[in-house]
Amino acid sequence: xxxxxxxxxxxxxxxxxxxxxxxxxxxxxxxxxxxxxxxxxxxxxxxxxxxxxxxxxxxxxxxxxxxxxxxxxxxxxxxxxxxxxxxxxxxxxxxxxxxxxxxxxxxxxxxxxxxxxxxxxxxxxxxxxxxxxxxxxxxxxxxxxxxxxxxxxxxxxxxxxxxxxxxxxxxxxxxxxxxxxxxxxxxxxxxxxxxxxxxxxxxxxxxxxxxxxxxxxxxxxx
Numbered sequence: 001x002x003x004x005x006x007x008x009x010x011x012x013x014x015x016x017x018x019x020x021x022x023x024x025x026x027x028x029x030x031x032x033x034x035x036x037x038x039x040x041x042x043x044x045x046x047x048x049x050x051x052x053x054x055x056x057x058x059x060x061x062x063x064x065x066x067x068x069x070x071x072x073x074x075x076x077x078x079x080x081x082x083x084x085x086x087x088x089x090x091x092x093x094x095x096x097x098x099x100x101x102x103x104x105x106x107x108x109x110x111x112x113x114x115x116x117x118x119x120x121x122x123x124x125x126x127x128x129x130x131x132x133x134x135x136x137x138x139x140x141x142x143x144x145x146x147x148x149x150x151x152x153x154x155x156x157x158x159x160x161x162x163x164x165x166x167x168x169x170x171x172x173x174x175x176x177x178x179x180x181x182x183x184x185x186x187x188x189x190x191x192x193x194x195x196x197x198x199x200x201x202x203x204x205x206x207x208x209x210x211x212x213x214x215x216x217x218x219x220x221x222x
Contacts, residue, residue: 001013001014001032001035001036001039002014002015003032006052006088006089006092006093007084007088007089007092009052009053009054009084009088009089010029010052010053011050011051011052011053011089012031012032012035012036012049012050012051012053013048013049013050013051013093013097014035014039014048014049015048015097015099016046016047016048017046017048017101018097018098018099018100018101019100019101020046020047020048020101020219021046021047021048021101021102021103021104021126021127021218021219022047022048022049022050022093022099022101022102022103022104023047023048023049023050023104023106023129023215023218023219024050024052024085024089024090024103024104024105024106024125025038025049025050025051025052025105025106025107025111025211026051026052026053026054026060026061026081026106026107026111026114026115027051027052027053027054027111028053028054028057029053029054029055030053031051031053034051034208035049035051037208038051038208038211038212038215041208041209041212042212042215042216045215045216045219045220046219047101047104047215047219048097048099048101050089050093052085052089054081056077057110057111058072058073058074058075058110059074059075059076059077060077060078060080060081061078061081061107061110061111061113061114062074062075062076062077062078062110062114062137063076063078063079063113063114063117063121063137063143064076064078064138064139066137066138066139067138068138068168068170068171069168069170074110074137078114078117078118081114081118082114082117082118082121082122085105085118085122086122086124090103090124102126102127103124103125103126103127104125104126104127104128104129104154104215104218104219105118105119105125105127105128105129106128106129106130106131106211106214106215107129107130107131107133108131108132108133108207108210108211109131109132109133109134109203109207110133110134110137112129112130112131112132112133112134112157113130113133113134113135113137113140115128115129115130115133116128116130116133116135116144116155116157116181117143119149119150119153119155120144120147120148120149123150124150125150125153126150126152126153126154127153127154127155127156127218128149128153128154128155128156129155129156129157129211129214129215129218130155130156130157130158130214131156131157131158131207131210131211131213131214132158132159132160132163132199132203132207132210133157133159133178133181134174135174135177135178135181136170136171136172136173136174136177138170140177140181141177141180141181144181144184145184147184148188148190149185149188149190149191150190151190152190152192153190153191153192154191154192154193154194154218155185155191155193155194155195156194156195156197156214156217156218157178157181157182157185157195157196157197158196158197158198158199158210158213158214159174159175159178159196159198159199160198160199160200160201160202160203160205160210161198161199161200161201162200162201162202163175163202163203164176165202166203178196179196182194182196195217197213197214197217199213
């Protein structure tokens with residue numbers, strides 16, 4: 001694994017072949033260990049990994065401003081993260097490593113929400129992986145209902161079967177929101193492959209394993 005900085009952002013990079021699918025995945029800072037663990041879980045899957053770090057999770061992965069409760073708010077800095085991905089990260093990696101494979105955007109929790117939003121907004125990704133995505137996020141469903149995916153794309157979403165048991169009443173809507181999101185995906189004729197997978201446990205159960213499952217499914221027929 002190689003760790004480099006692209007326009008001020010640290011990235012952990014594993015290139016297994018220039019023509020293989022490339023998984024662009026967002027993580028918190030100091031995520032080298034997580035990057036290596038997911039890559040090890042995916043060692044039999046033909047893909048490359050570009051794991052980029054953020055300093056402020058709630059800011060850099062929130063697509064717009066939203067206040068959940070008195071203790072948690074989201075400033076809506078996701079556009080800057082997406083601009084960096086589209087204008088800096090993807091072009092740099094494709095040029096530096098001669099990458100020609102399909103681009104897949106991936107994330108867990110709020111980064112899972114961001115991956116779907118970036119997939120819809122940018123149009124540059126061939127697939128999206130949203131594991132335990134924060135689809136309870138304010139106005140997400142009304143946003144997603146109006147969106148169309150890039151032609152011939154794939155979408156993998158998953159959720160833990162206990163996540164909708166959350167104490168917060170808004171977070172507890174995640175199950176219904178995820179089901180609704182999957183309805184949109186099933187109706188979108190541009191999406192050629194899709195799945196909603198249910199995992200055992202709550203939000204924090206084995207995130208690396210859940211991410212690896214999404215990567216394996218996505219890369220199986222790419």
